[in-house]
Amino acid sequence: MNPNPQAAAAAADAPPRSHPRAFEPVTLVLTIVLSVLGALIGIVLITTLGVSPNTAVIGALVAMLIGRVPVGVLTRMRSKHRQNLVQSAISGSTFAAANSLLTPIAVPFALGRNDLVWPMLGGAVIGLAVDSWVLYRVFDSTLLPATGSWPAGIAAAETIKAGDTGGRKAAILGVGAVVGFVGALFKLPTGAAGVGFLGNIWALAMFGVGLTVGQYAPDFGYDLGGNHVPHGLMIGAGLVALTQALLLMRTRKGAGAEPGERADVVPGADGGPDADGGRTVHAPQLRRGLLEGMGLFLCGAVVVAVAGGVVGGLSLPALVGWVLLAGVAAIVHQLIVGLAAMHSGWFPAFAVTLIFLIIGLVLHIPTVPLALLVGYTASTGPAFADLGYDFKAGWLLRRDAAPWRPFELEGRRQQYLAQLVGFGVALVVVAVAWKAFFSDGKVPPVAEVYVTTIKTGLEPGTMTTMLLWAIPGALVQLIGGPSRQMGVLLATGLLVATPQAGWMVLGALAVRQLYTVWRRRGIADPRAREESDEQAENDLSLVGAGLVAGSSLNDVGQLTKAL
Template sequence: MTTSQSAPQAAAPPEHPRAFEPVTLIVTIVLSVLGSVIGLVLITTLGIAPNTSVIGALLAMLIGRITVAGLSRMRSRHRQNLVQSAVSGSTFAAANSLITPIAVPFLIGRPDLVWIMLLGAVLGLAVDSWVLYRVFDSRLFPASAAWPAGIAAAETIKAGDEGGRKAAVLGIGAVVGFVGALFKMPTSAAGVAFLGNIWALLMFGVGLLAAQYVPTAFDYDLASNYVPHGVMIGAGLVALVQAILLMRDRKATQRAAQELLPAGDAEEHDPGFRTVDAERLRRGLLEGIALFLVGALVVAVGGGIAADMGGFGLVAWVALAGVAALVHQLIVGLAAMHSGWFPAFAVTLIFLILGLVLSIPMIPLALLVGYCACTGPAFADVGFDFKAGWLLRKDGVPWRPYEMAGRRQQYLSQLVGFAVAIVIVAIAWKPFFSDGRVPPVAQVYVDTIKAGLTDTHAVTMMLLWAVPGALIQLLGGSKRQMGVLLATGLLVATPQAGWLVLAALAVRFGYTWWRRNQARAAVRTKEEQDAAAEAADNDLALVGAGLIAGSSVHDVGQIYKAV
């Protein structure tokens, strides 16, 4: 082979913009402060944590139009991606991973434990993001999966960069999403249905409809009978087993790589190549459980758990907290990857109930709940942002080095956002809590802890409903996550969202069938028919991204109600 022929393979990758470039870093810090404040205000007043990813991207685009002080460098879509990653990370970190966990010991009457809980939450947040960085684009969490909010962010950045038809379609979708949200319609649910696995989203829609109509149609309260929690327990256990099997399946990973790639070093150029193999997936999850155990030990020792539980109880608590944090992370991540929703509150509630069943004393149980609550949301958010970056970097040549360099810079940028969130929460929690502004979900945790379990009804019902949850998850397999998504729909229980999901799936199926039928009527080849179907999917993905973006803008706009 001549030198000219081998040049593409040997060519040095273009340098990805860096997170710590002065202009990028300053913009990142300033907008991360904004994201943290938005997250704190909304979670403690309205009980919501909006996805500020699109807002971060839009602000970065506007800053890029300024021609002074080097701000025009922000016109780069990759720098915009770095900024939006940090902004959304700071929002979810402040709202979900930090202020909610530390509110639990405060509300339980132990404000002296807030600082140690904050330290535990910081450790949990750090491990959460590190594990996702290690396992993103593996067979368990592939980059090719939906990650809906990530698609919305990427398409927003692309539309702002390219303009034309793409910007128009995205803009129309965003307007519809915003207006629908104004009228209390969960338009983001319809947007998700245009983007993800059809089987997973079908089960998500079924769960949403069941949660909305079963209580009135059959006079059977699903929540008070712990049906959603039982389904999630069964599905979650099977999902955990499936994850373990994926970690062990080296041969399948090698076969998949061989099927995707031509001979040679094509992985350097082909975005179809998965960047994380089974070995790195296994190491990432094992590192996660080890680090979660270390964080649990810090919380246990700092919180004086041994005084309530003794030496053996301390060891058992640390083991339970570490495993619970990892399982919570995986379930929340899988649900978010497919549906865009992460049922962090409900999954934490499951471990709370388990703690009550095990008769864990009040203070250790409060710390266990706080530690579980700090994991999951950041894991999901980092996945969304990495998905956005993966889409924006797909044209990089050679692809793999550019993708890995960009992903690393995104991770560093998100660490900046997390650091800002930690500082903001450390400063703000006392005045917020003193003013009675605590996350409503934390109050629910504390009320449940104080109420305790009066009988075995909860345990019996969860065990009963775990069986169908496990069977459905087993039937769907690890790629569809049907059981986890059914449970997510049951737990989220957003009114009218089920109808929007199913209607969007019907539109998606009909539009794709129509485009493929047109190609077939024109006597085109099978490849052309497949290309027509793919074009239909791209159109619908753009509409879905617009709906999610519009809904996210509306959610952030709710801050005027809270200030």
């Protein structure tokens, strides 16, 4: 007997007693199909336009549309949690295929060493797997909190909620999405404006300053990138950020807790996401996650060294040094990329990889080991950041669950499993398609830049210049502290230097402040002012999420141009 579609839809809308599973037949089939689409979009755009779009909103929209089909089990997709699983998978497959798998194997190919493509693919798979595992272990810690900005995650969550509830919030989000899409059509970085409405004002202000300076410095006759100024700033800021991360791993009583978070809360005790001690990952778990990641990255470096023939070309001390550098580069790369993505929605993966390439040149690492080092480093970071976006989306969608903690942890686990499906699909697509793309001359532009740099070497004094600029980068990061990441965000802005993006971010910050003050007018009671500020933040977060979602839709629409 066929089930009643209306009854099934009502059941789908009801609060679930347990989180939906990633391997439920309908969810799994839809996940695989959309992951193939995401992987193809990723490799086409990374090889033709040099960009990899966030396809999470596309996945959410497709899942919502399928859930509206009044046919038996398809109504299950009306569940916002199942939609979250699907959007996590397609987003993961896009970044995995484009950034974590195809770009690394393009490095030895562009170097003329086709025999190293498959060994490099094996190393990239390890990098991708460890990358996602570490984020799964440390998300919602003091280092990478769920309360962080993660702009693309907010956009995905608000899109799903708007489709689920409609009303005023849907209207605000929809208007923002239309503005974001139309602005992007006219080459305006509306996603940057959306980011300006989300997250820490200090971090975003430094990001906006970096974007603006990076855009206009050439007009005054100074090439920041050519003089490696942003790279030097990132080295200094990154070293301080790494030290701050290590300090957050302390386990002494009271250490590592954020303001307002009780250090005596027992991990696993239930409490809402806004309650004291609401973190799901505490200092001991953060420490274990990062140490496990470091160990696994080192093991992956050994595999790359053996499979890529590095073992036979280096002395034992040089080989040990190469493995240590590769392991450190992988975990530092993922952390810097993740922190930048959390606060700004951009991740400077290319630039941070280039820093380690320059370090390798300074150390006179031979060409082939250096190319493998670069490929292995490049395989980490983007998937780490993307999984953070997706976990943020899930965290927002699960906030009102009761009991909250077990539902949140199980939902995060199911998201991780869904992303693993997306990663597996991406691996199959890349393994099948890379030869056809590369033979047709479609190689990711960043890989060609890496190889050109390896072949041409460094100009005299490059490392000295970078170390000098590392000093102000370290100071800015130190002043801002780990919660603001001001040094990392300043360097990120200088590195990406997207035209007009700085004005978009700074303008959004100005609107944000003015709107908050305007809503406060005539309110004297402190509690009422606080409620007004909160409502202002909620309204502007919806606008920002809409702008990011609209910009992401336009990015995916670039596929027609690429084809």
